[in-house]
Structure formats: structure tokens, C-alpha cells
Amino acid sequence: MKEVKITIDGKEVMVQEGKTILQVATEMGIKIPTLCAMPELGFARGACRVCVVDVEGLPTLTASCVYPVREGLVIHTKNERVLKARKTILELLIASHPLDCMTCEQTGSCELQNLAYEFGIKESRFERNKEQIPLDESNPFIVRDLNKCILCGRCVEICNDIQQSYAINFGNRSAKTRIIAGLGNNLGFETEMTSGFDAKIKYSNCVSCGQCVAVCPVGALIDKDAQGKGRAWEFTKVKTTCNYCGCGCSFDFNVKEGKVVKVTSNPENVVNGINLCVKGRFGYDYIHRDDRLTTPLIKKNGKFEKVSWEEAYQLISSKFTQIKKESGSDSLAVLSSAKCTNEENYLLMKFGRAVLGTNNVDHCARLCHSATVAGLAQAFGSGAMTNSIKEIANASVIYLTGSNTTENHPIIALEIKKAVTKNGAKLIVADPREIELVEYATLWLRQRPGTDVALFNGLMNVIITEGLEDKEFIEQRTEGYEELKKTVLKYTPEVVETITGVPAEDIRKAARIYATSPTVSLIYSMGITQHTTGTDNVFSTANISMLTGNLGKENAGVNPLRGQSNVQGACDLGALPNVYSGYQSVVDPKVQEKFSKAWGVELSNKAGLTVIEILNAAYDGKVKGIFIMAENPAMSDPDLNHAREALKRVEFLVVTDVFMSETAELADVILPGVTSAEKDGTIT
Template sequence: MIKLIIDGQAVTSEDGGSILKVARDNGIKIPTLCYLEDVSEVGSCRICVVEVEGRDELVTACNTPAADGMVILTNSDKVRESRKTMLNLILANHNKDCFNCGKNGMCELEALCREYEVEESTYVPTKKQEQKVYKDQNPFLVYDESKCIQCQRCVNTCAHVTGRKAIDVKRDGTHMLIDLPFGEDWKSTLCESCGNCSQACPTGALTEKRRKEYREWQTKKVRTTCPHCATGCQYDLVVKDNKIVDVIAADGPSNHGKLCVKGRSGSFDFVHSPDRIKYPLIKNKKTGEFERASWDEALDLVASKFMEIKKKYGSDSLAGFACSRSPNEDVYMVQKMVRTCFGTNNTDNCARVCHSASVAGLAMTLGSGAMTNPIYDITHDVDAILLVGSNPEEAHPVVGMQIRQAVQNGTKLIVVDPRDIGLTKYADIHLKIEPGTNIAFANGMMHIMIEENLIDKKFVEERTEGFEELAEIVKDYTPEKVAKICHIEKERLIEAARMYATANKAPIIYCLGVTEHSEGTRGVMSMSNMAMLCGKLGREGCGVNPLRGQNNVQGACDMGAMPTDFPGYQKVKNPDVVKKFEEAWGVELSKEPGIHATDVFPAAIEGKIKGLYIYGEDPVVTDADTTHIIKALKSLDFFVIQELFMTETAQLADVILPGMSYAEKEGTFSNTERRVQRVRKAVDLTQNPEFDIRLDTDIIIDLMNRMGYPQKQMTSAEIMDEIASLTPSFAGISHERLDSEECAKNALQWPCTSKDHPGTPIMHVGKFSRGLGWLYPTEYTPSKELPDEEYPLFLMTGRILYHYTTRAMTGRTPGLMEIEGKSFIEMNEQDADRLGIKDGELVKASSRRGTIQTTARVGTKVSPGETWMPFHFPDGNCNWLTNAALDPFCRIPEYKVCAIKVEKIK
């Protein structure tokens, strides 16, 4: 510790920090314009200068180390005069058209000039305003050089915060120029349109175009959680006249002030979209058209039809799916309705088709089916990252930014993926394995680890079981054999095994490239096996870390929207658990596990499932083998959906109940790292006379009462209190606590077992949830459908940066559709040349299940014999082609591997 005196105040601080940091830590304000904490401390603006006793010259506080015994003045006449001079110089070349500037009211330069009473510059400008660059071709961002002060915050943000390096610094003689990628060629640049640069800009030089729609003093800000991927980014919704007009990133525990393009620009247009479903709709059986209904008509019909089916065919003829994009409280009420009113455990959520393999696999091997470590922990101060079947730059962009940062800071990166993803160019090793060979790869890694004595023997002996059986299996997976199966070089596999095993801190990060296979659960257990063999569980910078796809996939599983589990993964087969919920809910419950969502559809075709309730999911678009899903929904006697938009699934419903978006309700989301964070109401569309909508939980509660269950009215906070009372891992979580100063920065990560429990950042410290970790004996099995003479190509599927699942949200943001708005299929140039297909041409893709048209993108991102498609676009939805072959453990479809043929359209 060092002791200083700042403005007459005695302060102490840890040695090694700057004067600016010490001052800020002690509540002493020193102004800055170019400084960004932990990013840029170049001191070029010289606004942060201070006096230090014993020195003649002023020093820049941002990059001058604080030293013991320093006596510092931050606001002396000499300091103020210097700052006034610098502001005077800056204004010489600055366009002071403040009234027309989008940053008016939030401009840091404007605020400083007002504070230091600098209204006009006394210096002659060195460059005429008409000579300055103006770029506005990007759909979201605009650059006005006339307002640029060359602070380089945007440059440093792009290079060191997002790790993208899309902004350059150039010189024109004596002038320094910031070269922003927003001109006519913006689509061909490295820019991701994330807007982090614009938020860093202290003036109106770099702004979001929508800032012209409002001024700061006209708005209110509401802190909430992003509704897209499960990173759980925190931001403020900016609201003007009951309409969301902007998003500003907050310093949340998972995003640290960063946002991706979807979070910043694709998370609010849909809320106010004119094609929202505005009132209840009942389908006229004669005409097939939807007709407006009152709430009483719609709810009475829904309740009576479901109870009629239950009476006639039994409870297990009904099923209800929750929405993993909705808050925890909503999910809880859906599964409660299914269990108490339908009388069945036939409840599920869309994790069934993405990450149910993580829940099942990690629960079997470790005892808890969740990410083991926080995002920050596995992307900062780690020696190596093993990234398997995950493309975080596009599917979890803010995590991708942090991985790019980690690599810049010296972290080794191993990418295991059949495609050349963006992070490949940063990787030390890229194992471009054949689709569906994850288990062979993992077994090969473990073979090398054991053979070369790279395992943590003490950890294996003390904390695991099953080593002998696993070792016997992987003995056969030699580098030569695995190289042949995976189509990789054996030397690279050996190098990867050594790099991961010998690193002190090395997390495994994986995603849908591991789970969405017919052997997805065993693939997850293989990830767990590798970590346990090397003792990389239960400690910092390590672990097995599935990046959950949607914003509340983790929470939907946590809340018991699963046919086998009550909230908190309490098993339906456990009589004591059933008894607890029966006593709490006051009704007899089914003791038999329900059927999974992916089994509900064939059961509907067979006539076993007669009635289905879906809250907020669109399986026609998202589930494998679209023809099969449509047939199933048409086979139902009665189908109800609670939705925001007329989705392809909603079109098949008998009744549509209009829902509310995340911005219109209170609640919580649980992100991929088990962090429970608040969702807060920002707008109220019921004030609009066109809307006759209700809170989703109120709809569910009304239905429960009409179906004969006496469910009392509850707020979202009260629902969470009920969850906590029945769920040991959530026992210490409440809205009141999450809203408190205690949780303002980090929220709470479950398990949080009491009201004074701090939450659990890292799982399995000292002991696994199941006791001993199970080294599961995994054998490689090929995918269910492989290329053959008729269908000679692999098809893989996935997400892209600019859209989210079915585009229900992002598709209603015109700028995102301008960047990427149509279906495409990636092909290797060798296959394209053989088939006579050129880049950009329209092609026909077919599998045994269907045929679609799409556009060819020819290159080398995929290997010869392989193709890849996103599933976002209706003009060529790849799920007409995908295979619904199911994993035996968790019934997850094999999205990542099926056989297709591609033909040139003549």
C-alpha cells in the first residue's frame, strides 16, 4: 500500500496504479477525453493533467504511476488553465453545431467546455470543415470527422475491446485521420457494426444514426438483460414517450460494457413492430381464417377443450412447452400449469433441440448439468482455450470478443471445428475434423494424455471413478486411427493434447457443434472426461463450459420445463420430491416422467398426443425435418400458442393468445454461466388502444383457474419467491435481493442456497455434485446418416452473427436484413467446380426429407464433401433437410450431420 495526498486529502492505494485510478477509487474526479479504463492510457488529450509537488511540468494522470508520498493537485489554477488551453485547441477544428448533434446532452467535450467556460476557440483551424470526411453508408453508424477530436477511443475500442481492428489511423501530412469503415465499401470491411466504438466516442463524431430521434433529457433508462443469446449482456433500454429508441451497454458481469450488433441494434424494433399480434385470435374451422375474440371467449375455449381432451383420453394425451426466451417466472408457471392442470409431466422447452445433451451429459458425469465457470474467468488470465464445436464470434459475439482479447494477451487457442470459423485465424491449432467425429477426437486426445503421462493422477485417484474402463477404451484410439477417422494430421492432434494438458489454466468451451448430434450426450461426456483427466475442474480458469444458445435456455431447464425434472433438477422419479411439490401445490401429481418435446411430435402423428400448448416457440422453423413437424401439428385435435407474431407455427394453431415481449414485463433470465439477472419493464403497450394484450403470467394463471386449479394471482417477484421456497439451488434468490446494492454489479449465480449465500461462481470446488466424477466410457459411433452415392455431401447447420434463431426479433430490424437477409449454402470450391456451380448462383439442395432453393457461397470455409447452412431464413430453411435422428439419452436431433445433394438450377 502507498500513501498520497490528493487535493489535501490523505488517501491510500495499492502500489502500481495510476494517479487517475487512485483518484477515482477515492471519489476524486479527474476529467478525461481519450482514456478508457484497461484499454487506452495514451494521455493524448492532456485533459487529465495534474500538478505533482516537486515537478515543474504537469503530468497526465491516466498514465503516471502513483507513488508513495506524492502530493497532488487536481484542480489548481495551473491545472485548470492547462485544461482550458487544451479545450481551446480542440475546439479549433471541431464543428460546434451542437443543436443538430445526436450526442447533444451526452457529449463529454460539450460538458467539459461548459465546466471550463470555453465557448469559442481563439486558434485558427488547420483544416476547413468542408474538407472533412462524412461517412454514413453503414445502416446503423455514421462518422462525422468535423466533430472528431482524434482521441483514438474508437481505434482502441475496436482493437483492444472487441479485438476486431476494423478502424485504422492514417496521416494526411500533419493531420491524423481516423479511418472509419462506414463508407461505400462498409460491407467488405472487418466491421461487425457492433457500435462499441460509437459508445466510446466522447463527442458526436461517431454515433448511432438513431440518436437523432431523441435528446438525452427526453428519455428514461431501464436496466435489463439482452433477449438474444445466453451471454446475458446488461444494457439500458432508452425510452422516449413509451417507445424504445436506443440501447446503451452497461458494465455487466458478462459483457463489461460491450454489446454485439444484435444486442445494440436488434433488440427493440420488434417490440414496436406493427405486425405484433394485438388481441386473441380463434381459427374459424369453416374458413380456416383467424378471427378476433375477447379474452373470455379465448380462455374459456382453451380451458374447456384441454379439459375435454383430458377427460376423454387421459392426462398424458396433453403436452405443454415453455419458452426458453421468456423469463424464469413465466417458464415456472407454464410447467406448473401442465403438471397441476393437465395432470402430466409432458412439459419441455427448446433446450431439447439444442443443449439438453449438456444437461444430461454433465449431470451424469459431474452431478450438475451446467457451465462450471464464469465467462470472465475462462477468457481472462488463462493459458489456453480448447474451443470445440463453438463459433462464439457469431453465436455468442461478446464471448467471442473476449476470446479475441485473450489471444491478444497471449492465451493459446485450439479450435476444433469442421469449418474455418472467424477465430480460426487467431488459433494456434485448428483441428478441422470431419462432422460427427467429436468423440473420436476426444478419445484420441485422452489416449495421448495417458500415454505421455500428462494426466493429473492425484485428481483422478481422489476425485473420479471409472478410469480403468475409460483407459482401456481410449487405448485403441491411437493418433493414427483418430487422424484417419477425423481427417486431420496426427501431429496436430498430439500438439493439441499436449497444449491443453500441460496448460495450468485451460477451459473447455463448447456449443451446439458438440450437442446437436445423435451421440450428443456422449460427446458432452467426452468433454467432461478430458477435463477430469487433467484435473481441470473445480478451479479458476478451467472447467467444462457449454455456451447456451438462447437467452434463457439455462433458466428454462432450471425452472423444471423438462419431462423428467421439477424445478432445480429435482427428479420426477423421486417420491420425496413429488410429495414436496404435491404439498406445496395442493394437488396430486403424476409420478411418471413425461415424454420429450421431440417425441411429442411423432406421438401426435400416432394419435397419442391430442392437445398441445406452446408458449413462444416456433418448431416448424427450428426443429429438424420440417415436413414431420407440420404433419404432427396438423394431427392434433387442439393446438394453442401464446406468441408475439404470426409465426409459421402460429399459423397452424386453433387459438393464438397474444404475448408480451421482454421489454414489457418484470422477471429474470439465467444466463449460460448460471447467473440470474433481472429483466425490467420499460414500456407499456397496453396504453395503445390497438393492443388488447395481457401479461403472460396473468394469462397462464387465468387458464389454470378456468381448468379447475385454484391458482392465486401473483406478481413476477412473488413467483420467484415460490420458486425459491421449492428449489434448493434458488433458495437465496429473490427480486428484492437482485435489485439490492449487494447484487447490482454481479447478480447471483446458482447454487445460491440461502438468503445470505453469495452464490457459486465456480462449480465442483473440492467435490463434485455427484460425489466422485464419472469418467464415462465413450466409444465413437458414426452419425446416423452419412453421405452416399445419391446424397454425396455432408450438411452442417448453425447461426450467423446478424440474426437470432427464427429472426422473429432480428428480422424486424431493417439494418440487419440489409447486412444479411437471404439464405445461403457454403460449398467447397472443388465440389462447386465439379458441379458447375459459381459463387452467388441459385442452387437446389435436397435430402431424403425435402428440397429447398438457396444461394451458393463458394470457397474453402468447409472441406471438400461438406456444406454448411444457417437456419434463419424462410427463403431456404435448412430444417426441411435436417435429420430428426435422436440422441438416446436426451432425444436431441442430429442437426449437425445429414446427407444432401446440391444441384445447379438451369
């Protein structure tokens, strides 16, 4: 786009044509006040009119957030005419706004209050009777006070355009205009302005993400649980990473007197920006619950007793030493955790190998994404996503399988929705279930459970037989193509239809879309990895991506969505029985020598047991001592009765956790753990 010359506050500059005056001013460091536009939502709003500027040649002032620059514009952002108009606009807003600033939750962070202070407005010259609207406290996390609403539209925009829940919109007309709640869908309300209908927010499509709370400039939308617990200036903000899922979102704990009062998002966060889901924004109450484990416990005569850290450490040391001496190092094992930091996983892995002397080290990835590590590491050399989360929104096609993304990875789901509704991407959902994202899909392939490999083979069959493969990429960057071709040519769409139940014509349509699009992001999760053919499923994702050349370029690749917050990091740092950190094999003599030298001890050259094998060995009496960090196999193992009996048979069990879990109840020693709010570290 070409550049144009404009003059703004007496300064000539060359700027990109088409940008708004507000955008240009912001980039130049010129502050123009606004109560509706914000960069995270797109600058163009035009609702509050506080951002008016004086453009020479125009008869009236214009809203800078919606007026595009063009050649020769002369703009004044703070002359007397502009400042007088802004003050009048603020007075009009204040005339119908409650002046309960002394008790308002938003005091200190209210943008209307701050502008009133800046413009020296102590009272409004205007009088206006406004209907008193009852508070809406029906939502468990959010209080809506429409008496304070200034109709800026931020909440509507973030709910409908970004979150795409369509829970709220503008309703009624003229002086009775308000934000109403209703039942929307991904096509929005029937009309932009809806009349005669309103409901409490709990009866709408609201998913309680709190996005509206994050962008509200006044006190119309507030965090219910944070009411009365502190003012903005009393909080210390501590940045942390959410530990609920694998998205890796960052946010700020707002801390007062050592307690987390609320969570706020930060637009500078790389992964999520201002976006958070209900768990990330409101799921922090566990930090200060009364039933937290706070002191070490030792089981004596079948009951737990509080002891000192010294006594607990002494018992752990003596018992593990005794078992190691009597039964050997491989009678011991440690279970690490994908909910803990890289540093914690590294230390426990090192403890198991360097202190206990065993490679019986594993964690929950064995049951969820070990197939990803095995498959992608063999195919690409790395078991991680090949794209960043932000690239998803720019893909031409998204192929989604084995993932209920809106529930399990909500922030990534926003990128998928954005790709479809804003950027024109095509979405192919391959899932037996009718997940929410099916509503956004171009094609929905309903394969029978367990037939994923056949479906991928059918897609590749069409791509090869119709000559749609990326021949240059295959020739230059792959090997084994002829073997792949020989196999998949047996899987015609008609054959695959009998296996998967997916109509042959849908297989052809999906294959053509996949192979003829510039960039395809293949996204999958545990729906295809927690399976007897999990590794083969992952191989298939790699094969179709290489077949179509969708690797090694922006917005295209294979992207596994991890379950826990640090599955990737726990694997990377070596909480696995066959590799040290960096996926270096424990049976490689050179690797073993390197780690032995670094740690100053002799290390085992025998691959350890997986978590399933550890529990089986415990059941059989071969594993006699286990250290478990923040895992709960007595609740999460596929065979609960077997897992619980195995843990009961262990001679000595140590568990460290934040709460008393089903596994902790079986322990001989419990060490209290800490939450993400109480420790430093990194996750991957």
C-alpha cells in the same frame, strides 16, 4: 507490487506503485476531467491532454492518465496553473469543432459540451479553418461525422484492442490526421499511422457492433436509427437482459413516451460491461413493429378473428377439459420456451402438470442442449458452465469445439480473443469448419463430422501413456478411471487419425498442451450436442477435464454455450418431461409427494414425452391438444413436413407468441405474447 507514499492535493496517501495518477485520483474520489481515458479501456491514453496535472519538480504539466506514481510525488490536480491549461486545451478543441449543439444528437451526453460548461467557455479565442468532411452514412446502424471528431482514440482502441475487428485506425499526419476506415486483421494495420487510404465504413472490417458509438465522447459517432427521436434527458433507462443468445448480456433500453428509442450499455453489467454485439445494441426495432400480435385470435371457418381475452380463455379451458375427459391427461402436451423467463417456464410447466395432469412438457433444449444436461448432470451433478464468462480470459489454454463463437456468442468470443492476444493463452480449435477464431489458434484440429468421441479418446490416450494425467485429482475426486483407461488405450493417435482425419502428431501436440497447462477452459456448443452421439460427446468433455484436473479451480472447467437466451433456466425450472424444477425426478415418490403437497393436486408419476415424441404422437393421433409458448416447431423441427402435418392433425392447438409464426398459423387459438421490453422476470 510495493506501495509508495505520495501527496495529492495536500493529502498524503499510500498507493500501489505503477498506477497512473489518474487511476489513483479516481480511487480517491478526486475528479480529473478527461476526454480520452476511461476505465473500461484502460486509463492510459494521453491523447486529449485535458487531464493534465502539476507534479512538483517537473518543468511542465503532465497528462495524469499516462504518468505512473512513484515515491515522494507531490501532485496538484486543480491549482490555478492546471485549471488555466485545461481551459486552453478545451478552447483549442472547440476551435475546430462544429458548434451546432442545438441540433447535435449528443447534446446532453456530450463530454466536450459538459466540460465547456464546467469551465465557462462560451467561445474559443482561437480560429482554425478545418476541412469539411462528408458524413459517412454507409453503415446501416452508425453515422460517422468526422467533423466532430476530437481524435481521442477511444473508438480505435475499442475496435482494435477489445472488439479486435481492426476496422478503423489513425490516418494521415499533422493537421490532416483523422480516423480512417480500412481492411485490417487481427494483427492490426501495417503501421500505427496510415497515409493515403480511407474508405467508407461499410467497406471495412466493421461488424456493426456499435462499440465505437458507446465510447465516443462527442457526436462523431451516433446511432442512426435514434436520430431526431429524443435528447438524453428525455429518456428513462430500463435495465434488461438480451434475449438473442446465451451470453446473458445486460443493457439499458432508452425509453421515451413508452417507446424504445435506443439501447445503451452500462459498465456495471457483470457479464458484458460496456460491450454489446450488433444484435444486442441495434436489434430492438421488432418491439414496435406494426405486425405484432396484440389481441387474442380464434380460428373460425379457417380464418382468424379477433376476440376478447375472456372468450379466448373460455374456449381454451373448455377444449382442454373436454380432451382430458375423453382421452386422458396424456393426450395433452405443452411446449415451453428457452426464449422466455424462468418464471414463465415455471408457470407453464406447472400448468401442464398441475392443471392438465401430464408430464408431456418439453422445450427446444431437447434438440440443442439436452445432451449437456444428461451428460454433465451425470458427471458433475449439474448441467451448467463450471466457470463464469469472465474467467475465460484468464485461462492458460482454451479448447474450443462445436462452436462458431464469434457469430453465436459474440461477447464470449471477445473473452477468448482477449485470452489469446492480451493474456498469452493458447487456443485449440477442434472444428471441421474454418471459423473466425482459427486465426487466433495455436492448433486447428479438423476432425471429420461425427468423430468427436474418437478425437477426445485420442487426446486422453496420449495424456495417459505419457503420464500427464493429474493422478492426485483422479485418486481423490473421481471414480471409474481404470475403465476409462482400458477404453482409451485402444485409441492411439494413429488409430484416431484414420477415424478423424486429424494428423497423429497434431493429436499429440494438442494433448500435451492440454495436460501441461495450469488451467484449461473447455468450451463447446451445439456443434457437438445436436448429434446422435451428443451425450457421449459431453461425457468426453467431462472425462478429459477430470483426467487433467481442470475442475474445481478458477479459470478451468467445462463450459457449454447455450443457444437461446434461457436454455439453462428453462431446464433448471423443469420444462422437461422427466424432471420438476431443480432436476427432481417425476418418478421419485418423495419428490412427487412434495410437489403434490405444494400444488394441492395429484400429479402423474409417469415420465412424459419429449418434443420429438410429442409431435410423433400428435401425428399418430395420440396427442390431441398442445399448448405452445414462443416456440416454432413448424419452422425449427428437423423434419418440417412431419412437424407441420403433426400440428395440423392436433384436435386443438394453442400458441402464444409475439408475431404470427408458421406454427401460429396452424393454431386454433393465438394469444399475443410480450417481449423482454414489456415484462419482468429473470433468466439463468
